[in-house]
Amino acid sequence: MRGINPASTLLLLTFIWNLAVFIFSKAVKPKLKKKINSGITALIILLSNLCLVFALVYFSTVIGVSHYMLESRRIPAEFDGFKILQISDFHTGTFHGGTKALIQKSVKEKPDIIAITGDLIDEDRINTQPVKELAAALVKVAPVYFVSGNHDVWYNGFEDFEKMLENLGVQLLDNRQFLLQRGGAGIMLFGIRDPNSWNDLMAEAYLKEKLGAFKPGEGFNILLYHRANMFELIKGKGFQLVLSGHMHGGQVQLPFIGGLVSPQQKQRWFPDFTDGRWNAEGTTMIVSRGLGNNAPVPRMFNPPELVAVTLKSTEEH
Numbered sequence: 001m002r003g004i005n006p007a008s009t010l011l012l013l014t015f016i017w018n019l020a021v022f023i024f025s026k027a028v029k030p031k032l033k034k035k036i037n038s039g040i041t042a043l044i045i046l047l048s049n050l051c052l053v054f055a056l057v058y059f060s061t062v063i064g065v066s067h068y069m070l071e072s073r074r075i076p077a078e079f080d081g082f083k084i085l086q087i088s089d090f091h092t093g094t095f096h097g098g099t100k101a102l103i104q105k106s107v108k109e110k111p112d113i114i115a116i117t118g119d120l121i122d123e124d125r126i127n128t129q130p131v132k133e134l135a136a137a138l139v140k141v142a143p144v145y146f147v148s149g150n151h152d153v154w155y156n157g158f159e160d161f162e163k164m165l166e167n168l169g170v171q172l173l174d175n176r177q178f179l180l181q182r183g184g185a186g187i188m189l190f191g192i193r194d195p196n197s198w199n200d201l202m203a204e205a206y207l208k209e210k211l212g213a214f215k216p217g218e219g220f221n222i223l224l225y226h227r228a229n230m231f232e233l234i235k236g237k238g239f240q241l242v243l244s245g246h247m248h249g250g251q252v253q254l255p256f257i258g259g260l261v262s263p264q265q266k267q268r269w270f271p272d273f274t275d276g277r278w279n280a281e282g283t284t285m286i287v288s289r290g291l292g293n294n295a296p297v298p299r300m301f302n303p304p305e306l307v308a309v310t311l312k313s314t315e316e317h
């Protein structure tokens with residue numbers, strides 16, 4: 001299930017409005033007994049389109065927050081209402097408003113934890129300052145957990161970069177697990193490092209190995225993993241919630257159709273898992289469209305997205 005994207009919805013509205021105007025001018029207007037002033041009609045069409053284009057640009061660039069609720073009997077009552085803010089594909093702040101806007105939105109959400117699901121930095125745009133600013137501010141909002149994305153691990157200075165994050169107070173979760181505790185109850189947070197591979201098969205082999213090393217228990221288990229396109233391998237492996245990114249919403253978001261292009265070779269065009277919520281075999285994966293960009297294809301009708309997931313306990317007593 002894909003989330004609501006205001007930009008692609010507005011694109012659809014613009015198309016429907018102009019189609020209606022066209023049909024009216026060709027089929028209805030000539031049959032009307034009363035003459036309609038062409039100058040006024042043209043002005044209305046121009047102004048309405050200007051408003052739609054303005055709204056389209058605005059909603060394509062401003063960070064949106066997609067809210068999800070996840071219910072489970074496995075979620076302890078102590079974690080009822082627990083809010084996870086997911087930040088994905090920051091790409092050194094390459095989006096409207098940059099780091100400052102993202103911090104403001106994050107503070108407003110009042111999360112219990114912040115999960116960063118990769119691509120904070122770009123291997124070819126090495127400026128760690130925006131990440132430094134972001135991490136330093138986020139750790140004051142809530143505990144921050146980080147797993148790497150492909151562009152993080154492709155960066156030559158990745159090890160130093162990780163140390164920098166750790167020194168700022170970010171908890172590194174690459175191939176690690178961490179027990180989140182609240183009032184004596186706990187839920188387990190797992191993280192898998194990006195496989196550092198262009199090759200889909202190598203990435204799959206790495207993921208299978210790392211998944212095999214984890215033993216999710218009977219409680220509620222969350223996995224942070226960058227590449228949403230790997231859902232087929234992750235579903236049914238004991239994780240009730242998976243938070244992912246990587247797909248950038250398919251770069252161009254088309255109404256009804258969804259994303260246009262994948263960063264992976266497999267299913268390059270009109271890929272699955274570009275955004276939204278995906279359920280299979282007891283696993284729910286929530287995919288962020290991310291914030292920034294590194295791909296040669298620009299993001300279109302695809303606003304920067306923050307994801308907020310609230311846990312709801314249906315535990316029986």
Ligand SMILES: [Fe+2]
Pocket residue numbers: 089091119149151246247248290294
């Ligand atoms: Fe990315």
